[in-house]
Amino acid sequence: AQSVTQLDSQVPVFEEAPVELRCNYSSSVSVYLFWYVQYPNQGLQLLLKYLSGSTLVKGINGFEAEFNKSQTSFHLRKPSVHISDTAEYFCAVKNDYKLSFGAGTTVTVRA
Amino acid sequence: DAGVIQSPRHEVTEMGQEVTLRCKPISGHNSLFWYRQTMMRGLELLIYFNNNVPIDDSGMPEDRFSAKMPNASFSTLKIQPSEPRDSAVYFCASSPTSSIADTQYFGPGTRLTVL
Numbered sequence A: 001a002q003s004v005t006q007l008d009s010q011v012p013v014f015e016e017a018p019v020e021l022r023c024n025y026s027s028s029v030s031v032y033l034f035w036y037v038q039y040p041n042q043g044l045q046l047l048l049k050y051l052s053g054s055t056l057v058k059g060i061n062g063f064e065a066e067f068n069k070s071q072t073s074f075h076l077r078k079p080s081v082h083i084s085d086t087a088e089y090f091c092a093v094k095n096d097y098k099l100s101f102g103a104g105t106t107v108t109v110r111a
Numbered sequence B: 001d002a003g004v005i006q007s008p009r010h011e012v013t014e015m016g017q018e019v020t021l022r023c024k025p026i027s028g029h030n031s032l033f034w035y036r037q038t039m040m041r042g043l044e045l046l047i048y049f050n051n052n053v054p055i056d057d058s059g060m061p062e063d064r065f066s067a068k069m070p071n072a073s074f075s076t077l078k079i080q081p082s083e084p085r086d087s088a089v090y091f092c093a094s095s096p097t098s099s100i101a102d103t104q105y106f107g108p109g110t111r112l113t114v115l
Helices: none
Strands: A003-006 A010-014 A019-021 A023-026 A032-038 A044-050 A056-058 A064-068 A073-078 A087-095 A098-101 A105-110 B005-007 B010-013 B019-024 B031-038 B042-050 B053-056 B065-071 B074-079 B088-095 B110-114
Touching: A003 A087, A003 A098, A010 A019, A019 A105, A023 A032, A023 A087, A032 A064, A032 A073, A044 A056, A044 A064, A044 A073, A073 A087, A098 B042, B005 B088, B010 B019, B019 B088, B019 B110, B031 B074, B042 B065, B042 B074, B053 B065, B074 B088
Parallel strands: A010 A105, B010 B110
Antiparallel strands: A003 A023, A019 A073, A023 A073, A032 A044, A032 A087, A056 A064, A064 A073, A087 A098, A087 A105, B005 B019, B019 B074, B031 B042, B031 B088, B042 B053, B065 B074, B088 B110
16 A cells, blocks of 8 residues: 655745655555645645656746655755745655545745 | 536535535546545545546445536535534546546535534
């Protein structure tokens, strides 16, 4: 079975500071990894995904993530956050059609 | 292009009543998913349809829950009778195909409150 663990449930950060959200996965087969963002009272929106190839994946809104097979990690980063990045972020691993989500990390950006 | 459309956005009902949630997937997508989001259990897959056929309903909590997809542009999730523990946000998502590489696109969700 595949699963993900998001290591931080809440991350407070000041505007224009960098942020890193940690995600570790467990899988016995090839992995397909995703990061989604959920803004308040909205659905989930894809930030980026790793399928194969380059381990550094760039997504929307200035986010990027690095796939590290040896550490079974897929951490999400942004060098400078905005107030509008306040949201919940979900890491997910996909097996066939099924997405398995982590518990989520709430990012609160303060001025 | 319109994304995944869900209705209603909010539903408040009393215990024992029937609840029907509706979803219109993105046109041309052949895979549809229903998820439930709660504080306790996070995001859970309830059921997966491919080409209007239910493929995996192992996540449906119990017989009170049922889902249908009568055509490629419409799906329903029904709870009868509803219970307070069914209170959650229910998301519908669709993807172009069932490929592992495909992105699932989520609707805005229906927030269900059962009193």
